[in-house]
Amino acid sequence: MKNLLLIISLFISSIAFCQEQDLSAFKNLVNKTWKAEGKWGDGNSFYQEITFAYSKDSSIITTKTVGFLNKEKTELGQRNLGVRQVDEKTGEIKFSEYDIFGGLTEGTITTKGNNIMYEYQYGKVSVTDLWEFVDKNTYNFKVGDLKKGIWKDVFLETQFKAIK
Numbered sequence: 277m278k279n280l281l282l283i284i285s286l287f288i289s290s291i292a293f294c295q296e297q298d299l300s301a302f303k304n305l306v307n308k309t310w311k312a313e314g315k316w317g318d319g320n321s322f323y324q325e326i327t328f329a330y331s332k333d334s335s336i337i338t339t340k341t342v343g344f345l346n347k348e349k350t351e352l353g354q355r356n357l358g359v360r361q362v363d364e365k366t367g368e369i370k371f372s373e374y375d376i377f378g379g380l381t382e383g384t385i386t387t388k389g390n391n392i393m394y395e396y397q398y399g400k401v402s403v404t405d406l407w408e409f410v411d412k413n414t415y416n417f418k419v420g421d422l423k424k425g426i427w428k429d430v431f432l433e434t435q436f437k438a439i440k
Contacts, residue, residue, distance in 0.1 A: 305328040
């Protein structure tokens with residue numbers, strides 16, 4: 277009997293730890309274009325328009341991002357192409373962003389309610405992007421170094437608004 281209880285409790289524990297995240301936190305973002313402007317911590321201008329779309333079966337979310345294409349911050353164009361999907365092996369949401377300069381940024385995504393947090397390495401720096409839900413047309417957006425729930429450094433703080 278003790279062995280049976282142990283096996284049952286191990287089974288229940290494994291189910292709890294293996295619960296997959298899903299893409300539902302992105303539901304409000306999909307089929308819309310979102311725009312943000314601001315200044316990086318070093319004073320450089322930030323501009324981004326990002327459009328989210330589902331794949332045909334809704335198992336993947338794609339993104340197309342318009343942003344600055346030159347150092348002078350005078351030329352706008354499609355800068356990134358991205359993918360978000362649940363990794364079948366780990367149950368984690370993973371993302372990949374391909375940019376026009378040949379770069380690839382990859383990381384993981386966690387969600388809590390409608391808030392979305394991206395975590396990735398950018399060069400030698402660990403970076404977190406937070407999309408904090410405000411309402412159906414607004415997200416607070418923060419980019420920085422988040423360690424154990426505390427922002428050690430904030431590189432950018434602005435808002436994304438849905439373009440009508």
